[in-house]
Amino acid sequence: MDKEYFLTKVLSCWSSFIRRVVFCVLRVGPIPTHIAVIMDGNRRYAKRKLLEEGAGHDAGAMALLKLIIYCYELGVKYITAYAFSIDNFRRKPSEVQKIMDLLKECMTVLAKIAKHHPIKVNFTGNLELLNAELRDEACKLMGATAEYSKFVVTICVCYCCTDDIVHSVEESCREKCYYHSYIGDSHDDDKDDDDKDDERHMINLVDIEKNMYMAVTPDPDILIRTSDKHRLSNFLQWQTCHSLLASFSTDWPEIGVWHLVKVVIDFQQNYDYFVRKRLQQL
Numbered sequence: 001m002d003k004e005y006f007l008t009k010v011l012s013c014w015s016s017f018i019r020r021v022v023f024c025v026l027r028v029g030p031i032p033t034h035i036a037v038i039m040d041g042n043r044r045y046a047k048r049k050l051l052e053e054g055a056g057h058d059a060g061a062m063a064l065l066k067l068i069i070y071c072y073e074l075g076v077k078y079i080t081a082y083a084f085s086i087d088n089f090r091r092k093p094s095e096v097q098k099i100m101d102l103l104k105e106c107m108t109v110l111a112k113i114a115k116h117h118p119i120k121v122n123f124t125g126n127l128e129l130l131n132a133e134l135r136d137e138a139c140k141l142m143g144a145t146a147e148y149s150k151f152v153v154t155i156c157v158c159y160c161c162t163d164d165i166v167h168s169v170e171e172s173c174r175e176k177c178y179y180h181s182y183i184g185d186s187h188d189d190d191k192d193d194d195d196k197d198d199e200r201h202m203i204n205l206v207d208i209e210k211n212m213y214m215a216v217t218p219d220p221d222i223l224i225r226t227s228d229k230h231r232l233s234n235f236l237q238w239q240t241c242h243s244l245l246a247s248f249s250t251d252w253p254e255i256g257v258w259h260l261v262k263v264v265i266d267f268q269q270n271y272d273y274f275v276r277k278r279l280q281q282l
């Protein structure tokens with residue numbers, strides 16, 4: 001089905017009126033700033049519905065685009081999706097190609113949405129692993145939407161959190177080595193100066209967090225995973241240590257507005273915890 005046509009329907013149909021009323025009620029309470037999603041169960045959905053395998057990913061991409069619209073309407077500021085992990089390169093070439101094609105299609109749809117709505121789109125992960133054409137498209141879309149800040153969509157491609165941590169430590173070391181070679185060793189005998197110098201060469205939490213691919217967003221308030229799986233699968237394990245984890249038995253293509261409503265209510269019921277954690281981080 002044509003994704004643009006379908007999305008127009010999502011925005012204009014009768015159910016959108018009910019959705020807006022429900023969202024108005026939700027907005028009486030606090031709304032999460034950032035929701036992250038692991039989109040699991042696309043192949044199982046296709047199998048269950050007796051569709052060809054790729055149709056599951058097609059339906060999954062559509063479900064993501066719909067959820068992006070719902071989050072935008074609700075007033076969530078950031079949504080982050082795990083679209084393709086580095087490990088996913090081990091899948092059948094035809095499946096990898098299918099996801100890459102969908103990524104390109106999603107870029108086109110997001111670019112069109114961004115023409116009418118202030119949506120910033122990030123692609124994050126080891127983008128060097130993408131083919132050159134796709135990487136250029138991703139960079140173009142990031143450049144074209146870089147000015148916006150009202151709503152930020154982050155698509156994690158060629159992403160794994162362990163890779164993000166390693167990349168960040170390498171970057172931090174490079175920065176500190178640069179500082180070290182630029183400033184040079186202090187050769188005076190003053191111990192206090194030496195101690196200060198040592199501190200400046202040490203990598204700390206601020207360096208690591210600043211250099212992570214995911215530094216483009218704050219940590220998620222909520223992480224949703226579908227298809228009855230309760231693992232993080234190397235997605236944002238650094239960033240989700242205080243997040244609310246929501247696992248649904250639904251396969252990803254069937255995720256809908258009521259799942260979003262449920263996680264927001266859970267968030268509101270646990271809001272005191274988030275406020276306390278944020279105050280501790282100040």
Ligand SMILES: CC(C)=CCC/C(C)=C/CC/C(C)=C/COP(=O)(O)OP(=O)(O)O
Binds near residue numbers: 039040085
């Ligand atoms: C933005 C963008 C490109 C979206 C692409 C579509 C999409 C939903 C990608 C998810 C990729 C993925 C490997 C999901 C895991 O489900 P699975 O395929 O492993 O299914 P299973 O858990 O049933 O095996």
